[in-house]
Each structure stands twice: as C-alpha cells, then as structure tokens.
Amino acid sequence: MNELLIVEFFTSQSSINYTKEKKIFNEALKLVDKICLDFSENRQISKLHIIRNINLKKIKLKKIKYYNTTEGKDLKFFLKIFPKDIPTILIAPESDKISIDLYRNLRKELNLQHSKLNSLKIFSSKLKTAKKLASLNIPTIECKDLKKITKIPIISKPIYGAGSEMISILKKNNFKIDKGFVYQEYYPGKKASFSMLCFKGKCKLISCNSQIVSIDNNQIHQIGSIVGGMEKHRKVFKELANKISKNFKDLYGLIGVDIVKNKEIWRIVEINTRFTSSFIGLKSSYGDDVINLISNFYIDKKKNLESEIKLIRQAKVFF
Incomplete structure (x- = not known):
C-alpha cells in the first residue's frame, strides 16, 4: 500500500485552545506540514491522509487528503474509515505519558509504523x-538523589516531558523536591x-x-x-x-x-x-x-x- 496516514496528537485534537498553546501548535503544524510537503514529492507515495482540527490551516496538494476533527467528530470517529493495514506514522509527546496512551489506543486499530510499547515505556x-x-x-546523564549532587547548579526536569518542557536551572539546593521531577548535574x-x-x-x-x-x-x-x-x-x-x-x-x-x-x-x-x-x-x-x-x-x-x-x-x- 503506497498510502500513508499521519496522526499527530496536538493538531488532530477535536477541540483546541490555539491562543493558550500557540507555540505548541505552530511547532506541530510546521513539522507535519514539512513531512507532507517532502513525502508528497516521492513518486512512490500515492496519497497522504492527515487527521487535523478543522480550524487549523491545510496544504492544498492533490496527494494530501484531510479529515477534519470537530467537537462532534474526534480522532476515534475517523479510525473506522481507514483499512487496518494502512501504514500509520504516529507523532505524540512524551508528556504525561501521552505517547504511551495513544499508542495503546491505536495499535489494534491501525498498522502503526512505530517503535514497540516496551521502548516507549523506557x-x-x-x-x-x-x-x-x-x-x-552507554554514556548518559544520570538522574541522582539530590543528596549525591554536590555541584551547583542543578537541572530539574519532569520525568515525563517532551523536549525542553519545564527544564529549570536550580542555583540553590534549598528548594522543594517534586516527585514528578528528576534532578541531574548541569553540564x-x-x-x-x-x-x-x-x-x-x-x-x-x-x-x-x-x-x-x-x-x-x-x-x-x-x-x-x-x-x-x-x-x-x-x-x-x-x-x-x-x-x-x-x-x-x-x-x-x-x-x-x-x-x-x-x-x-x-x-x-x-x-x-x-x-x-x-x-x-x-x-x-x-x-x-x-x-x-x-x-x-x-x-x-x-x-x-x-x-x-x-x-x-x-x-x-x-x-
């Protein structure tokens, strides 16, 4: 099958607060639009199917077909339209385990071209x-108990976070420890x-x-x-x-x-x-x-x- 379905979490929402989360949606739109533009130039691909909120901009190309989510038609509504063997690219953030939950919800409905659940969990x-x-x-940045971090400043990050979301430099060690965060030495x-x-x-x-x-x-x-x-x-x-x-x-x-x-x-x-x-x-x-x-x-x-x-x-x- 030379068709692809692309499901991106933010832009496929049935209801969005574009003003509140403008930066997130702009970044997500840029990425998905670039995938569509670049992939559409491949002669081997006949059609790209994109699920997107009705209020977000669309690219007008013959190879691209959009399915508009609204408050009455969410992502789940459109899943029954596609054959289960359609290759599907899933793009979702790690924040709050969104990528894990969405993978679990879609893996029986679509042919997800994605890493397996075990890797997602890690x-x-x-x-x-x-x-x-x-x-x-494998060389990495260890997450340490604050008592074992002797150098200041310290980096704090949410355990489940995407990109540079909520990453802070802490220049004093007399702060309240948040169980939802990890702490690392600053490099x-x-x-x-x-x-x-x-x-x-x-x-x-x-x-x-x-x-x-x-x-x-x-x-x-x-x-x-x-x-x-x-x-x-x-x-x-x-x-x-x-x-x-x-x-x-x-x-x-x-x-x-x-x-x-x-x-x-x-x-x-x-x-x-x-x-x-x-x-x-x-x-x-x-x-x-x-x-x-x-x-x-x-x-x-x-x-x-x-x-x-x-x-x-x-x-x-x-x-």
Whole structure:
C-alpha cells in the first residue's frame, strides 16, 4: 500500500485552545506540514491522509487528503474509515505519558509504523532512560538523589516531558523536591542531536545537528537546530547510534537523540521515538535522496537502510 496516514496528537485534537498553546501548535503544524510537503514529492507515495482540527490551516496538494476533527467528530470517529493495514506514522509527546496512551489506543486499530510499547515505556521516562542506558554502559546523564549532587547548579526536569518542557536551572539546593521531577548535574558543554532510521537492531545515521538553546529566567528552551551542524562528529555519533539500536531492537523508524558533550564524552540526554522538529531542515541539508530513504521506509515491506548520506549544506531551523 503506497498510502500513508499521519496522526499527530496536538493538531488532530477535536477541540483546541490555539491562543493558550500557540507555540505548541505552530511547532506541530510546521513539522507535519514539512513531512507532507517532502513525502508528497516521492513518486512512490500515492496519497497522504492527515487527521487535523478543522480550524487549523491545510496544504492544498492533490496527494494530501484531510479529515477534519470537530467537537462532534474526534480522532476515534475517523479510525473506522481507514483499512487496518494502512501504514500509520504516529507523532505524540512524551508528556504525561501521552505517547504511551495513544499508542495503546491505536495499535489494534491501525498498522502503526512505530517503535514497540516496551521502548516507549523506557524512553518516555527520563528516569527509566537514564537508568537503562547506564546499566548498558552507554554514556548518559544520570538522574541522582539530590543528596549525591554536590555541584551547583542543578537541572530539574519532569520525568515525563517532551523536549525542553519545564527544564529549570536550580542555583540553590534549598528548594522543594517534586516527585514528578528528576534532578541531574548541569553540564554546560556543547548541545547536539542526531536522527537515525532504525529497524530490527540495525540503524542508519541520518543527520548530525547542533542545538540552538536559550536560557531565560533559569528556564532552558531549545528554540531551534542547525541541521548538519555537527557533521564533523558523525563517526562518534554513529557509534552511539549503533549502541542504541543494538541494545533496543524494537526501536523503529525515524528516531531523534539529544546529546551533550562533557569532558570530551558525548552523553545521551534523551531518546525520542518519533519524528522531531529537526526534520524540518533535513531536505535542505541532506537532499531528496535522504527524504526518499525515510518515506520509502514507511511504505515498503523491505526496509532499506543502505544509502549514502552526504551533507549538502547546514540549515538553521527555528521552532
């Protein structure tokens, strides 16, 4: 089947408060629209099906068909329209276990082209991610008991959070401990990310990116990426990618990994089992062949990971 269904959590809601959550919806819209624009240029794909709130903007292309959610017609209403074997890309945040819950709700209804539930459970939780990686001797940022963190400042993060959501720099240790948060040492080194295509324990490293980060009132925000900005570190990133894929064989599809450099060692901050916003700059940086490699992966039964990746130019993307 050369058709794809894309379900993105925020933009498929039947009722949205666009004013209150404008930044979230703008970022989600940019990502899904870019996937649609890039994938629609692949001749092997005949149709892209998108479930989207009726009040959000749409792209007018013959290959793209929208299904408008309203207060009377939610995501569940449209599931019965599609055959159960339609390849489906699911994009949902880790916040409040949203990605886990949505996966559980959809896996019997659709042919989800996604990492399995076990990986979602690990990588949706910053605490489980850190513990699991450490147990496998994969360099990471440990979550520690505050009594064991001797250096100030300290980073606090929600255990279940997406991206840079609610990440704070704590410059004093006399604060109230929140059970829903984890605490880590602050590493001021280079921030980066990479994307990889995973299938049955194997992977293809796609992009090597530098992150654009802002700090405002002791809140850390990733506001963008320079896609291809860390290409000189491809060899090291490839080693990390291989370690991840070999140890987590049910990772599937395009995966985003955030990392930080500390004392000449690149450490994994988190692993996102979904498309991330760095995809927006992927075509500009690495070209059509990389986009076709990814889009064909989701529609073909034979999963091809053999393709030469060459940087064309760096692309600065703001979320």
